[in-house]
Amino acid sequence: MRAAWRSVRDDAVAERSLGFDLMTGWQKLVLGRPDVSFRTLPAFSKGGRERYGLYAGTREQFEECLAQASAAGTDVPLPARAARAYLDVCFFHPFDDGNGRAALLTMAFVLAREDVFLDEVGPVQVQRYADDPVGALSLARLIHVLATAAAHRRQARTPYP
Secondary structure, three states, X not given: OHHHHHHHHHHHHOOOOOOHHHHXXXXXXXXXXXXXXXXXXXXXXXXXXXXXXXXXXXXXXXXHHHHHHOOOOOOOOHHHHHHHHHHHHHHHOOOOOOHHHHHHHHHHHHHHOOOOXXXXXXXXXXXXXXXXHHHHHHXXXXXXXXXXXXXXXXXXXXXXX
């Protein structure tokens, strides 16, 4: 995961575009597998309690959501865009395994593209349901707190001229 975290930061600094192909590189590092692709079957999680369907346009719709979350020049606040990217990965469930980690890395990438670098990698613990706007707002608030704290720590380490 740490190698993927470094790759996310490097990709953000290099101003690469967020898309499934970029995420695939991170996922290969996370899973330690040479081949990772978009899932080809419906996915299940939480012991089968949650099902993620699949249709002909799923990947294209996912790519569109990623583009919207990482678009420059939008009036949508950064924490909301990062939360959306995180939730889009969770709800599209693009990989056969490791989607929670992929969501975290995607969120970090969206933040890093705006020069907000989180100091640590770890699970985000917020209830997230597709039809729960309060849960999504809670996630955006948590991301705002994390991003603000990271910016303050970074500022404290930067000497004054």
